[in-house]
Amino acid sequence: MEFTKGHGTGNDFVILPDPDGALDLTPGLVAALCDRRRGIGADGVLRVVRSAKHPDSAALAGEAEWFMDYWNADGSYAEMCGNGARVFVRYLLDTGLATPDGATLPVATRSGVVRARVDGDIIAVEMRRPRLYDGSTAALGGLTLAGTAVDVGNPHLVCPLPVGLDLGGLDLTRAPDVDPAVFPAGVNVEFTVPGSPVDGADEHVLMRVYERGSAETLSCGTGTCAVAAVALRDAGRDTGVVAVDVPGGRVTVTVTEDGCWLAGPAVLVATGTITPTALPTARPA
Numbered sequence: 531m532e533f534t535k536g537h538g539t540g541n542d543f544v545i546l547p548d549p550d551g552a553l554d555l556t557p558g559l560v561a562a563l564c565d566r567r568r569g570i571g572a573d574g575v576l577r578v579v580r581s582a583k584h585p586d587s588a589a590l591a592g593e594a595e596w597f598m599d600y601w602n603a604d605g606s607y608a609e610m611c612g613n614g615a616r617v618f619v620r621y622l623l624d625t626g627l628a629t630p631d632g633a634t635l636p637v638a639t640r641s642g643v644v645r646a647r648v649d650g651d652i653i654a655v656e657m658r659r660p661r662l663y664d665g666s667t668a669a670l671g672g673l674t675l676a677g678t679a680v681d682v683g684n685p686h687l688v689c690p691l692p693v694g695l696d697l698g699g700l701d702l703t704r705a706p707d708v709d710p711a712v713f714p715a716g717v718n719v720e721f722t723v724p725g726s727p728v729d730g731a732d733e734h735v736l737m738r739v740y741e742r743g744s745a746e747t748l749s750c751g752t753g754t755c756a757v758a759a760v761a762l763r764d765a766g767r768d769t770g771v772v773a774v775d776v777p778g779g780r781v782t783v784t785v786t787e788d789g790c791w792l793a794g795p796a797v798l799v800a801t802g803t804i805t806p807t808a809l810p811t812a813r814p815a
């Protein structure tokens with residue numbers, strides 16, 4: 531089984547080419563591949579399959595040739611992965627499965643078709659405009675933090691920290707407790723503090739994230755979109771450009787009237803061959 535390893539601002543993925551959808555990809559195999567000591571190690575898996583060849587994307591085959599079959603490290607599915615989409619596009623281009631023609635490149639996901647633009651090292655994807663819902667809370671380490679629920683195709687809870695709380699001091703070695711009535715399918719939880727002004731950005735935010743299905747990651751693209759939308763709302767704006775610093779680097783989020791562009795580096799670092807029989811015993815998600 532061939533693989534490529536790639537990342538977007540440190541959010542890392544095992545990429546599996548499977549154009550005809552022939553691979554029997556199970557939650558156990560995904561978890562084994564993502565195991566950082568016994569497998570390859572990653573926050574998630576991106577299977578590269580023709581849209582026409584996968585039941586979740588066949589209806590989108592007329593709009594996008596390739597389907598990003600995204601899985602979290604624990605073997606669960608997610609509807610959308612912003613950094614994954616950017617790395618997926620890097621893979622399509624570098625392997626010649628798609629050709630940059632100056633226009634946007636469509637990619638099918640479980641949350642619909644996203645469009646990508648390439649500018650050298652930077653890959654930007656346009657996703658849906660984040661939808662802001664009611665407040666909820668996240669509890670960790672004896673703190674209960676207020677946040678805003680945000681839908682970016684997948685669920686998020688954005689919690690700006692009260693003044694005086696240190697972002698780096700949060701213990702994200704375990705999942706924050708959230709309200710299961712508000713998030714019955716789980717949620718990605720972002721914690722933020724304001725940053726100092728950045729040229730070309732209307733707002734600047736520093737963020738850490740605890741991802742559903744992957745634990746703390748160095749970056750979460752959809753999370754940065756959720757954070758940007760909340761920062762703009764709190765600044766009294768509907769649209770704008772937000773620089774978001776994550777532990778793995780910086781992305782730029784541009785919220786428009788009808789969408790949200792996520793831009794940042796996307797890098798492929800290795801290719802190789804997996805020995806499936808040597809992987810840790812498949813375990814259920």
Ligand SMILES: N[C@@H](CCC[C@H](N)C(=O)O)C(=O)O
Nearest residue numbers: 608611612613684750751752
């Ligand atoms: N890291 C991703 C989000 C991946 C999915 C998430 N863990 C979920 O379960 O919703 C991103 O870059 O958006």
